[in-house]
Amino acid sequence: MSTAYGLVAEFEDDHALLEAAEKTRDAGYKVIDAYSPFPIHGMGDAIGMKRPILAWVIFGMALVGMCVGFGLQYWVSVLNNPYNVGGKPMNSWPQFIPITFETTILAAGLTAVIGMLAFNGLPRPFHPLFEHPQFHRVNDDKFFLVIEAKDAQYESTHTRNFLEGLGPIEVVEVEGEE
Amino acid sequence: MATPVHSLHGDPVIGPNQTNATITAKISDIVLKDQPPLFWWCGLGLGIMLLGGLGIGVPMLFYWGVGIWGLNIPVGWGFAIINFVWWIGIGHAGTLISAILHLFRQEWRTSIARFSEAMTVFAVMCAGLFPLLHVGRPWLAFWLMPYPNTMNVWPQFRSPLVWDVFAVSTYATISILFWYMGLIPDLGAMRDRAPGKIQKLIYGVLSMGWRGSARHWERYEIAFLVLAGISTPLVVSVHTVVSFDFAVSVIPGWHATLFPPYFVAGAVYSGFAMVLTLAIPVRHFYKLHDFITIRHIDNMAKITLATGLVVFYGYMMEVFFAWYSGNPYEQYMMANRMSGPYAAQYWALLFCNGFIPQLLWFRKVRRNVIVLFVIAIIVNVGMWLERFVIVVTSLHRDFLPSSWDVYSPTIWDWAIYIGTIGQFLLLFFLFLRFVPMIAMFEMKLLTPKSEKTS
Numbered sequence: 001m002s003t004a005y006g007l008v009a010e011f012e013d014d015h016a017l018l019e020a021a022e023k024t025r026d027a028g029y030k031v032i033d034a035y036s037p038f039p040i041h042g043m044g045d046a047i048g049m050k051r052p053i054l055a056w057v058i059f060g061m062a063l064v065g066m067c068v069g070f071g072l073q074y075w076v077s078v079l080n081n082p083y084n085v086g087g088k089p090m091n092s093w094p095q096f097i098p099i100t101f102e103t104t105i106l107a108a109g110l111t112a113v114i115g116m117l118a119f120n121g122l123p124r125p126f127h128p129l130f131e132h133p134q135f136h137r138v139n140d141d142k143f144f145l146v147i148e149a150k151d152a153q154y155e156s157t158h159t160r161n162f163l164e165g166l167g168p169i170e171v172v173e174v175e176g177e178e
Numbered sequence: 179m180a181t182p183v184h185s186l187h188g189d190p191v192i193g194p195n196q197t198n199a200t201i202t203a204k205i206s207d208i209v210l211k212d213q214p215p216l217f218w219w220c221g222l223g224l225g226i227m228l229l230g231g232l233g234i235g236v237p238m239l240f241y242w243g244v245g246i247w248g249l250n251i252p253v254g255w256g257f258a259i260i261n262f263v264w265w266i267g268i269g270h271a272g273t274l275i276s277a278i279l280h281l282f283r284q285e286w287r288t289s290i291a292r293f294s295e296a297m298t299v300f301a302v303m304c305a306g307l308f309p310l311l312h313v314g315r316p317w318l319a320f321w322l323m324p325y326p327n328t329m330n331v332w333p334q335f336r337s338p339l340v341w342d343v344f345a346v347s348t349y350a351t352i353s354i355l356f357w358y359m360g361l362i363p364d365l366g367a368m369r370d371r372a373p374g375k376i377q378k379l380i381y382g383v384l385s386m387g388w389r390g391s392a393r394h395w396e397r398y399e400i401a402f403l404v405l406a407g408i409s410t411p412l413v414v415s416v417h418t419v420v421s422f423d424f425a426v427s428v429i430p431g432w433h434a435t436l437f438p439p440y441f442v443a444g445a446v447y448s449g450f451a452m453v454l455t456l457a458i459p460v461r462h463f464y465k466l467h468d469f470i471t472i473r474h475i476d477n478m479a480k481i482t483l484a485t486g487l488v489v490f491y492g493y494m495m496e497v498f499f500a501w502y503s504g505n506p507y508e509q510y511m512m513a514n515r516m517s518g519p520y521a522a523q524y525w526a527l528l529f530c531n532g533f534i535p536q537l538l539w540f541r542k543v544r545r546n547v548i549v550l551f552v553i554a555i556i557v558n559v560g561m562w563l564e565r566f567v568i569v570v571t572s573l574h575r576d577f578l579p580s581s582w583d584v585y586s587p588t589i590w591d592w593a594i595y596i597g598t599i600g601q602f603l604l605l606f607f608l609f610l611r612f613v614p615m616i617a618m619f620e621m622k623l624l625t626p627k628s629e630k631t632s
Contacts, residue, residue, distance in 0.1 A: 021392075034392035037198060037367070038619045039399050043392040052397045058404050072324060073335045085336050098341040098419055102348040105408045105415075109352040112408075113359050116401035120394040123386035130389070138390045139367035139619070141198035 005128035005176040006031075006148035007159055008135075009168035014040045017143040020166040021046035024145065027162060031151040035129070035144040054119055058111045065107025069100040128176025146174075189476075191286040192624045193468030201621045205614045206371050208464060214611060217463035222607040228600025235593035236311070244314050246590045253573045253585035258312035260565040261595050263420055264448070265305035265602075266346065267441075267561065269353070270413050271449020272298030276356060277409035280402075286477055288620045289469040293460070293609070294453050295357040300605040301452070302350045304598040309342075311594065338422035345419040352412060356405045362388050363398075363619045417445045424568065430511040431572035434499060440492030444561060447485035447531075450478050451557035456606065458551045460615070469616055472545055479544035482557065486535035489564075493532065507577060515571045519584055524567050530560025 011017040014036060021034050025048045032047050034040070044051075073096040077083070082090050117123065129135050134142055145168070147159055156173070163171045238246060249256045272294035279287035310316045322343045324333050333340045366388035369381040388394070421441035424432040454475070461470040500512035515524050534556050537543045544550065575582045609615070 035390045036392065036395070037202075037363075037390060038622045039395040040392070044396040047392050049393055049396060052400060054397050054400050055404065058401075062408075076324065076332045077335055081330065081332050083334075085334065088336065092336060095336040098338075098415065098422075099335060099344045101411075101415060102341075102344040105412050106348045106351060108408050109348075109355055109405060112401040112404045113355045116359070116397045117386060119397050120391075122388065122394070123383075125382065125387050127387065127389055135389075136370040139363060139370055139388070140202040141622075 003175065003177060004149040004156065005174045006146050006150075006154070007156075007163055007171055007173050008129065008132050009145045009163040009166065009171045010134060011143045011145060011166075011168050014038075014143060016167070017145060018043060018046055020145050020163075020168070023166055024147065024162075027153075029147050029151050029153055029159075031148040031154075033146045033148070035135075035138045035142075035146065037139050037141060037143075052119065054112075054115050057115050058108050061111035061115075062104050062108035066100055066104040068107075069103025070096055072103075073099060128174055131176060132172055132174050134170075134172075189471055189473035191289070191471060191473055192621065193471070196468055196621075196625055198622045198625060201625070202367055202371070202618055204468075205616050205618050205621075206368055208610075209368065209612060209614060210371055210373060210377070215463050217459065218607060218610060221603060221610075225600050225603030225605075225607055228596050229604055230597070231593040231595070231600060232597025235590050235597055238590060239311060239594065240316070244312065246588060248585055248587040248591055250583050250585065252576055252581050252583055253570060255569050255573060256585060257587050257591040257595055258308045259423075260562065260569050261598065262305050262308035262312075263441075263565045263569075264562050265301045265308070265598065266349075266420060267417065267445035267448045268452045268558075269298040269301035269305065269349075269449065270417060270442075270445040271453050272296070272301075273349075273353060273356075273409050273413040274446055274449065275453070276360070277406040277413065280406045281410060285624060286474055288624060289466075289616050290453060290457060290474055290478070291620070292357075292360065292613075292617045293456065293606075293615050295353065295360065296606065296609045296613070296615075297449075297452060297456060298353045299350075299357055300602050300609075301449075302346070302353060303605070304602050306346060306350060307598060307601075309346075338419060338426045341419045342423055345416045349412060349416045352405070352409055356409060359398075359401060359405065360617055360620075361613065362386055363390065364614045364617060366390065367618055368614060414442055417442045429572050429576055430505070430507040431496070431500075431515070431568070434496070436492060436495050436499070440489065440495075443485045443488035443492065444564065447482060447489050448558060448561035450482045450485065451554040451561070454478055454482070454550060454554040455558060458547045458554070460610065462547070464610075464615075466616070469621065475547060475550065476541075476544045479538050479550055482554075483535055483538035486531060486538070486557070490532045490535075493528065511572060511575070514575055515567060518571065518575070520567060520571050520574075523563050524571070527560050527563035527567055530556050531564060534560070 009020065011020055017034055017036060018040055021032065021043065024032050025046060030048065034043055034047055036043070070093075074091060077092075077096075078090045085092075088095075129144075129146065132144075135144070138144060145163070145166075147154060147163065153159070160171055160173070247256060247258070275287050275294045276291045280291075310319050313319055313322075322333060322340070333343070362385055365381050365385035369378055369385050372378040372381055418438040418441070421437035425434055425437035427433060457470055457478070458475070461467060497512055500508045503509075515521070534553055537549075537553060543553070570585050574585050
């Protein structure tokens with residue numbers, strides 16, 4: 001048995017989409033999302049999204065990378081295999097900085113990309129929205145607003161009427177489960 | 179009628195009649211629909227032909243060892259290090275365009291960012307080959323990495339050569355990640371437009387199922403900004419560490435505090451010359467004049483000029499400090515550079531990097547793509563000569579005259595060098611054929627229509 005995934009309203013451009021998203025949020029809908037070919041400034045607020053924690057995760061992992069990088073060099077050069085080079089102290093820390101820096105950057109960069117994908121739930125080969133007749137142009141020039149059926153306020157005809165009132169090009173119900 | 183974007187600052191960065199749909203169509207059709215132009219076949223053919231240099235040179239090298247190169251003692255570095263520094267320097271312009279110009283909100287960078295990043299990745303691949311071949315026994319190259327082993331030895335973390343291993347491998351990883359992440363939304367667009375099932379599958383897998391969700395874009399932009407933010411110090415650190423390979427030693431002509439900034443500027447300089455070398459023909463043969471406008475060409479020429487002046491300042495300071503140090507070895511090194519066996523290379527390098535870039539002061543020159551293309555080639559040659567002069571003239575006559583020798587490259591040095599040029603061209607032309615060469619989603623932010631938002 002198929003259930004509704006949600007209602008998809010298509011809009012003319014990014015300005016119309018942003019405006020519609022704000023109105024939908026103000027009407028009390030929570031589980032909404034916007035789809036566009038490029039990032040739209042302010043859209044996160046417009047769909048009522050909280051600030052992602054991704055930046056903090058990256059920062060934390062960068063610190064881990066830093067500690068691992070320095071720790072590795074300290075452990076090798078001071079504890080495991082102390083070796084006198086040109087009379088320098090065993091813990092000649094200024095010379096450990098370049099590698100510490102590189103491991104910090106490496107950890108931050110890997111976390112940024114992998115974290116972005118993981119928090120976004122990607123890779124995800126199929127999604128119910130792909131059944132929408134126009135959705136194949138979302139990366140091209142189409143703009144969509146979606147109210148998902150999971151939303152507490154969602155009610156098929158009522159929500160459809162609400163979306164029709166926002167001046168979309170067309171509203172389509174998409175089936176499928178999250 | 180649509181007004182040109184950023185008209186306040188001169189020429190537009192995108193043609194006035196471009197819309198979201200035309201951008202996608204133009205850029206993705208190059209890959210999905212259009213027949214590749216003759217230019218593409220020529221470039222690919224040239225790349226494969228030159229790649230033969232690696233095909234023959236590398237097996238010969240593995241069989242006979244580095245003795246087939248022109249290396250001797252005292253000149254133990256030779257072509258391998260010259261080419262390594264040359265290639266990695268070229269790569270730096272891509273990171274500069276995608277990261278530093280992004281942070282400075284230089285919107286014109288958008289259309290040239292994608293293929294400059296590709297250039298970075300391919301240049302780093304060519305660069306990385308040389309140290310691996312140079313270690314003599316490449317199958318033991320993993321000894322450079324710190325791993326617990328039965329020999330109970332570790333890399334010497336106080337050595338710039340080990341820093342280099344970390345810097346270059348981090349740089350390669352981050353460059354690939356940055357490039358790939360920038361590609362994800364465009365790969366989604368390619369998946370949606372691909373006519374064939376197999377194409378759809380391949381682009382679909384690579385796009386990770388991207389669907390343009392606003393929640394995804396939020397995190398995407400954070401990750402993008404962080405990558406730009408960390409790539410900026412990274413790119414400076416990489417060439418600084420490369421210069422440490424020289425500067426931390428005590429060889430006359432290398433032991434100079436000038437080296438890090440001088441090397442970083444030289445890297446950006448040569449990289450922009452390479453971007454121009456690639457961008458000018460690609461723009462012409464793929465008819466991308468609406469995306470790579472004369473403003474892009476002009477701006478790149480200006481950056482080439484600015485960094486070229488820093489490099490030229492470096493040359494002058496090298497001469498000044500050789501004299502001012504009062505150190506006879508330093509003074510001899512400079513006199514030998516100017517009038518010794520490699521004087522021709524030294525003066526040629528000053529001509530290529532000191533004199534020729536001065537032409538870029540003229541607006542007419544900066545906007546004449548043919549002249550600019552020739553200048554860019556000359557700069558590429560000049561930067562190669564610079565590394566040659568730095569590596570060879572300092573090594574071949576150091577402190578003890580009894581250990582002096584003359585270095586001359588053999589045919590195998592040339593074969594492997596030319597082979598990497600082939601590898602670079604081949605990868606670049608495959609990139610043009612299979613990957614959208616301009617970031618479509620970023621270009622859409624520049625269209626006259628979406629300008630109103632910001």
